Amino acid sequence: MNPDSVAAILLWIVVPYMVLAVFVLGHVWRFRTDRFGWTTRSSQIYESRLLAIGSPMFHFGIIGIFVGHVVGLGIPKSWTTAIGISDHVYHLMAVTIGLAAAVACVGGLLILLYRRRTNARVFGATTGGDKLMYLLLSLTILFGVLATLVHSTIGHYDYREGVSIWFRNFWTLRPSTELMAAAPIFFQLHILSALALFAAWPFTRLVHVFAAPVGYLTRPYIVYRSKDPRREAERRGWEKVKF
Amino acid sequence: MRVMAQMSMVMNLDKCIGCHTCSVTCKQAWTNRSGTEYIWFNNVETRPGQGYPRGYEDQSTWKGGWELGRNGRLKLKAGGRLTKLMQLFSNPRLPGIEDYYEPWTYEYDQLLSAPAQQQNIPTAPPKSLITGERVQIQWSGNWDDDLGGTYQHKDKDPMLKGIEDKVQFEFDQTFMFYLPRICEHCLNPTCVASCPSGAIYKREEDGIVLVDQDGCRGWRMCITGCPYKKIYFNHRTGKAEKCTFCYPRIEQGEPTVCAETCVGRLRYIGLVLYDADRVTEAASTTDEQDLYAAQRDIILDPHDPEVIAGARAAGIPHDWIRAAQKSPTYRLIKDYEVALPLHPEYRTMPMVWYIPPLSPVVDVVRDTGYDAEDAENLFAAIDALRIPIEYLANLFTAGNVPAVERVLYRMAAMRSYMRDVNLGGEPREGIAHAVGMDGESMEEMYRLLAIAKYEDRYVIPVGHHESAHDLESTGTDCPLNAPGGPGMSMAPPEESMGMAGPGYGTSRRATDPPSGVTVNLLNWDGRGRPSGMFPAPQPGGA
Numbered sequence: 001m002n003p004d005s006v007a008a009i010l011l012w013i014v015v016p017y018m019v020l021a022v023f024v025l026g027h028v029w030r031f032r033t034d035r036f037g038w039t040t041r042s043s044q045i046y047e048s049r050l051l052a053i054g055s056p057m058f059h060f061g062i063i064g065i066f067v068g069h070v071v072g073l074g075i076p077k078s079w080t081t082a083i084g085i086s087d088h089v090y091h092l093m094a095v096t097i098g099l100a101a102a103v104a105c106v107g108g109l110l111i112l113l114y115r116r117r118t119n120a121r122v123f124g125a126t127t128g129g130d131k132l133m134y135l136l137l138s139l140t141i142l143f144g145v146l147a148t149l150v151h152s153t154i155g156h157y158d159y160r161e162g163v164s165i166w167f168r169n170f171w172t173l174r175p176s177t178e179l180m181a182a183a184p185i186f187f188q189l190h191i192l193s194a195l196a197l198f199a200a201w202p203f204t205r206l207v208h209v210f211a212a213p214v215g216y217l218t219r220p221y222i223v224y225r226s227k228d229p230r231r232e233a234e235r236r237g238w239e240k241v242k243f
Numbered sequence: 244m245r246v247m248a249q250m251s252m253v254m255n256l257d258k259c260i261g262c263h264t265c266s267v268t269c270k271q272a273w274t275n276r277s278g279t280e281y282i283w284f285n286n287v288e289t290r291p292g293q294g295y296p297r298g299y300e301d302q303s304t305w306k307g308g309w310e311l312g313r314n315g316r317l318k319l320k321a322g323g324r325l326t327k328l329m330q331l332f333s334n335p336r337l338p339g340i341e342d343y344y345e346p347w348t349y350e351y352d353q354l355l356s357a358p359a360q361q362q363n364i365p366t367a368p369p370k371s372l373i374t375g376e377r378v379q380i381q382w383s384g385n386w387d388d389d390l391g392g393t394y395q396h397k398d399k400d401p402m403l404k405g406i407e408d409k410v411q412f413e414f415d416q417t418f419m420f421y422l423p424r425i426c427e428h429c430l431n432p433t434c435v436a437s438c439p440s441g442a443i444y445k446r447e448e449d450g451i452v453l454v455d456q457d458g459c460r461g462w463r464m465c466i467t468g469c470p471y472k473k474i475y476f477n478h479r480t481g482k483a484e485k486c487t488f489c490y491p492r493i494e495q496g497e498p499t500v501c502a503e504t505c506v507g508r509l510r511y512i513g514l515v516l517y518d519a520d521r522v523t524e525a526a527s528t529t530d531e532q533d534l535y536a537a538q539r540d541i542i543l544d545p546h547d548p549e550v551i552a553g554a555r556a557a558g559i560p561h562d563w564i565r566a567a568q569k570s571p572t573y574r575l576i577k578d579y580e581v582a583l584p585l586h587p588e589y590r591t592m593p594m595v596w597y598i599p600p601l602s603p604v605v606d607v608v609r610d611t612g613y614d615a616e617d618a619e620n621l622f623a624a625i626d627a628l629r630i631p632i633e634y635l636a637n638l639f640t641a642g643n644v645p646a647v648e649r650v651l652y653r654m655a656a657m658r659s660y661m662r663d664v665n666l667g668g669e670p671r672e673g674i675a676h677a678v679g680m681d682g683e684s685m686e687e688m689y690r691l692l693a694i695a696k697y698e699d700r701y702v703i704p705v706g707h708h709e710s711a712h713d714l715e716s717t718g719t720d721c722p723l724n725a726p727g728g729p730g731m732s733m734a735p736p737e738e739s740m741g742m743a744g745p746g747y748g749t750s751r752r753a754t755d756p757p758s759g760v761t762v763n764l765l766n767w768d769g770r771g772r773p774s775g776m777f778p779a780p781q782p783g784g785a
Contacts (some may be wrong), residue, residue, distance in 0.1 A: 038462040041481035042334065045340050046373070052333045057331040069679075120374040121340070125478065160518050211460040213331075213439030221436035223444040227706070 003181040019195045026202025039209040046121035050111055054188045058108025064101030077160045096124040102145055136197040143193055147186035157184050170210040245519040246553040248563055249450035249594055251572045253534035253582045256600040258509035261421035263287050265501035268657045272500045280346030280372050280480025283384050284486035285501045287423045291400045296342040299472040301401040306336045307470030308433050308589030317527050321467045336467040344382045346372040390419055400565055418631040420600040425472040426450050426486035427593030436509045451488045459483050468591040494706035505677040513570030513702045526590045528753030532643035535589035542577055579688045581650045583639035597637045603652040617705045618659035618674045625651045653678045661689050
């Protein structure tokens with residue numbers, strides 16, 4: 001891909017910033033207009049046995065992968081070298097920890113997908129937004145695994161010299177297309193599918209990520225609230241029973 | 244001493260005929276939406292029986308309520324804060340829909356659309372309301388009503404543990420009663436303590452426990468936490484819902500729907516004042532069997548000048564103190580000591596109390612040909628009927644048999660004493676004295692239990708006047724002014740009155756911008772400037 005082409009500028013500069021705007025403003029909009037819809041929409045009441053295996057596997061796996069991305073994308077190579085971690089050691093750590101997290105995440109996701117498709121109750125409660133979310137999430141994870149396997153483990157692409165720098169430049173508002181245009185195909189696809197996922201994020205159930213109840217650790221057990229003056233009475237998401 | 248007011252209910256089980264009117268009217272009022280088909284804020288169980296959801300009282304399975312730690316302090320039975328956060332992704336103690344029942348409807352259309360010449364009689368087969376597929380109905384909310392199937396399932400009633408061999412020969416003939424259940428609106432609620440989002444709260448003014456529907460994130464820990472399984476999961480909205488004690492009615496001074504429509508008029512609603520500083524201490528009582536007494540003791544005497552001063556200091560309005568003084572629930576719990584809490588051993592300090600049924604005992608005496616109105620006969624029968632009394636003790640006093648006996652003695656004594664009065668005979672003070680009462684209080688108790696009128700059974704002060712205007716549910720404002728009112732959208736009026744759902748009226752935060760300042764870009768047609776986006780220009784301004 002020619003780094004100066006319109007396509008490259010669109011894909012690696014324009015679209016990412018648009019997605020960022022949609023992601024941030026989308027969450028603000030959702031929080032202001034649809035706090036009622038801000039939920040995990042758990043389906044555990046329908047089916048518990050598979051969920052008990054798949055859901056913790058997936059969630060802990062994806063949290064591990066998130067932390068791995070923060071380290072891999074956020075910390076420049078020069079920093080880790082400076083504290084005496086050689087390339088080889090870093091790579092070994094990244095592959096072993098990353099592999100464990102990926103196995104948990106992919107395994108969990110497969111169990112959850114199987115559960116969602118085969119259990120009639122769970123499938124019946126699946127919305128169009130859920131299906132879109134599952135598609136984008138699965139694609140992103142699939143391309144991420146392929147990129148790591150094909151290009152970083154078997155091949156010799158060092159993402160810390162490529163994609164990571166593009167990523168940091170994106171956040172420091174010095175966007176460039178060269179590094180991404182030169183990146184291997186699965187890295188490109190991984191990032192494009194992730195961008196699509198982030199754009200859809202605020203409008204799907206994924207908003208529950210930003211409901212992580214960390215405040216629970218510090219608040220008192222029993223909550224009291226007073227009847228405050230509250231005015232508005234906008235329409236809610238109730239619907240009538242369909243007979 | 245920190246005085247707080249609590250809305251409480253007492254149910255007189257002797258009068259319950261198990262007609263389920265309370266359940267049905269409650270359902271019509273609160274849970275006739277999709278996602279809430281299986282949700283019964285009020286349900287009526289036949290005891291002995293499994294209850295709803297099946298076997299909910301077996302806390303070795305469900306881990307509801309509190310327990311005492313080794314250091315003597317209260318802790319959540321299902322695990323503390325860190326455990327809960329680690330279990331967010333899959334709650335190991337969550338009842339599945341099969342523990343309730345799969346809600347269904349019938350394909351009524353088949354009855355109408357069947358061709359006229361069809362050979363077979365058309366039927367309306369049952370269809371699942373979750374999957375839409377045809378289902379075999381196997382269980383429901385009151386499947387074991389009137390001991391239906393109880394022989395098969397008797398071992399599944401956790402309260403029969405230890406006495407089941409003795410019971411099976413007699414209980415189906417002599418011993419059965421109905422237990423209507425709503426949320427207990429506990430003083431020490433585990434659902435509130437279990438909620439990671441802090442969305443469930445106890446109202447400071449009247450102690451009603453509500454779920455903030457906008458704050459709930461569907462983590463499901465409250466369902467495990469509540470030992471009475473009175474928090475339900477709306478499987479369409481992904482939010483927890485629970486009995487609201489009909490707070491919009493209570494704020495208007497009206498009783499709950501279940502109480503209002505109760506055919507047997509067995510429910511009493513009133514305020515009690517309690518000492519909030521002593522709740523944890525009382526709930527931490529070492530011996531389970533002392534919990535009933537501890538719970539009764541933290542309820543304060545509303546006639547005590549010190550309590551009145553404390554209530555005033557806590558900002559409880561004068562008319563609320565007056566209501567607490569006239570409260571029928573206070574009299575039944577504290578003066579006559581005939582109302583007992585359901586499962587005090589869960590240590591949640593439940594505030595829906597029950598007068599245990601004497602009628603099974605009376606029936607036994609009558610069936611044996613003896614005089615069932617005679618105090619001596621009834622006392623003897625209470626002593627002799629060990630198994631039913633033990634069962635009642637398992638339900639209401641954590642197994643403290645003398646405490647239940649005391650209540651039944653009083654009920655029996657009242658029955659005998661009042662017979663003499665009604666037959667024009669000389670009332671026998673001795674009967675009253677035998678149970679630690681006097682004739683006057685006996686007659687007062689009789690009046691409250693037998694002939695109390697509407698205004699005696701429900702002593703409910705309205706939401707306090709000075710703040711009432713601010714409560715959207717009280718409707719003292721012109722409904723036209725509310726967003727969503729007529730002329731502002733097509734919302735039906737009951738929704739603009741703030742009665743659209745549980746927790747609705749109290750779900751807004753005070754920090755929300757007042758009406759008129761919000762901008763709704765969803766309704767913006769893209770032409771011109773959306774109304775309310777900028778403040779109105781000030782005349783003469785810069």
